[in-house]
Amino acid sequence: MALYAAAAAVLAGVESRQGSLKGLVYASSFQNVKQLYALVCETQRYSAVLDAVITSAGLLRAEKKLRPHLAKVLVYELLLGRGFRGRGGRWKALLDRHQARLKAELARLKVHRGVSRNEDLLAVGSKPGPASQVPRFVRVNTLKTCSEDTIDYFKRQGFSYQGRASSLEDLGALKGKCFLLDSLLPELLVFPAQTDLHEHPLYQAGHLILQDKASCLPAMLLAPPPGSHVIDACAAPGNKTSHLAALLKNQGKIFAFDLDAKRLASMATLLTRAGVSCCELAEQDFLAVSPSDERYRQVQYILLDPSCSGSGMLTRQLEEPGAGAPSKERLRALAAFQQRALSHALTFPALQRLVYSTCSLCQEENEDVVLAALQQSSGAFRLAPALPSWPHRGLSTFPDAGHCLRASPETTLTGGFFIAVFERVEVPSSVPRAEAPAPDLRPSQAPKRKKRRQKAAAAPSTGPDT
Structure with missing residues (x-):
């Protein structure tokens, strides 16, 4: 009511x-x-x-x-x-x-x-366009359960598990109570478009995160090993932060910043429900965070998903039917902020890897910002060739722009997204190399059967979603 x-x-x-x-x-x-x-x-x-x-x-x-x-x-x-x-x-x-x-x-x-x-x-x-055909992606929260237990739970509810997807056509053909395991992310389940799981007990208990596939890529590509110190520079509403915590297995530290107090409060609720215990939230402008602060001397990974025009968001056509491209003035203002934030992030002394992402389709917020940051870094960072098999690449506006990823309902059956992965060219002599091997950015293979951990079937129902 x-x-x-x-x-x-x-x-x-x-x-x-x-x-x-x-x-x-x-x-x-x-x-x-x-x-x-x-x-x-x-x-x-x-x-x-x-x-x-x-x-x-x-x-x-x-x-x-x-x-x-x-x-x-x-x-x-x-x-x-x-x-x-x-x-x-x-x-x-x-x-x-x-x-x-x-x-x-x-x-x-x-x-x-x-x-x-x-x-x-x-x-x-x-009228609904291609965005209405995008499947419902559901990330299994490995801090609380595992894919195998979650799949078994849905099967007991009468859903038909179709196995691991092998193509985009498999995802687009989903209907009724059928679901798949994504071909790229081993913790991502795929349901037909319009599937509503907001009142599902596993979602309400924090075992499931309703998150578009493209939105899952930034944390996956950052790939911080357990024990790492990570900055999530513009963190709310928190889905990517919870994904980082799952990758860290709650071992290490996430420093999460956001200026919006209400969004940060909702994020705190989300993280609590998801079982995240390694995150420190701060109502603070990331641009005001000093790279020389002793608290961040071990930060080797940064995820930067700054405010953007949202031109790739699936819900934008519902909020603003027939909306056109953002104005040039707004794009200039957003791109200026994004470039400042990205250049600032690249000055953290121990930084080894950074993922820059937006839910924008505009070159001004994507390739142009990345190129400006690379030029300002004076060769200290380069673009990593992430997910070479991904079908939609960055616009060819400068050399290596093809290392960037783009996503859209038409080409990848996801929301509109842009991702660039920066890696340091040389490790500073004062910073020890991370003991963990470099992340394998090839599509994940089918997961092996794990020992059953916390039973998804026993998940309690908790408070409403944030």
Whole structure:
């Protein structure tokens, strides 16, 4: 019930221009921001359809105490969403009284417009594109369980396990209650698009992290061995931080920085639920962190995923239907910040490896920032040729730009992403070489059967998602 009230408040705030949709979601008091964000985005996308159905059914005339924005959220959930599924309280009872009329008006609207599917009622700019076909990627949190136990749990729930994926076509063909193990990341499960696991007990207990495949690549490519000291420079909302902690096996130290207090608070909840114990959070601007500070003298790995235009985000088309490219002025401002942050990160004296990533498709935030940082480093760093088999490479704007990775719904069935891996050319004489071997960046082989650790089937249900 609180979910629907929170969604209505966000919609009202967006309409009155109190802030952006995402900003208002994070500013709300509702804990499960991902669930809230998804509901608001979908309700807004179908806004014109919902207005037409509500008006034709006379819902607001019949229920004078029902506010328009709340009515829109409730009718979306009833007709186009997942249904109330045992929640909704008095609002569900209220909508049940009008359910037949509302469904009849939706059917009438389809006949009038000559369409058979709900999606066909949308305006052209709001219709789902390639992003709607991206599978649901689910990272198994190895701090709490293992892939084998999680797969067994889903199989006992009636899901059909299809084994390890061998191609993108395998991922795109997933339907119903089938799922796969990703071909590249051994802890990444793949479900059909639109699969919703926000209320699944394994997710709520922190055994699963709902994270796009492209978003999993930065931590995987950074590959800090257990015991390392790592900086996550712009850390919230925390999925990549939890992935780093899993790679470290909670052995070592992660210094995580972010300036947004509310996002940092949500991140703390996420990390606690995920069982992360090696992370130190700081509400601080990474640019103000001194590389000469004694606390960071052992930092050899940095993950930098700075603020960006978000032009590759899957949810952007839902929040801003038909939105075009960001303005040149905004791109210049973002790129200037990104370049400062990247150049600053490269000055940490013990740094050996850095991953720079964005969820942007714009050259100004990606290849141009990387080239500027390489030039400023005066040859101290180079680009590592990460994942040579990855099909989508960096734009050919300078030598070695092909070492960078790009991702998109069309080419990799993921969100839009960019990744560059920097490595130091020579190890400073004052810094001992890491004892761990250099990470193998080839696609992972099928994992061997592990000894069963904590049973996924016994996972308790905890609080809502952040």
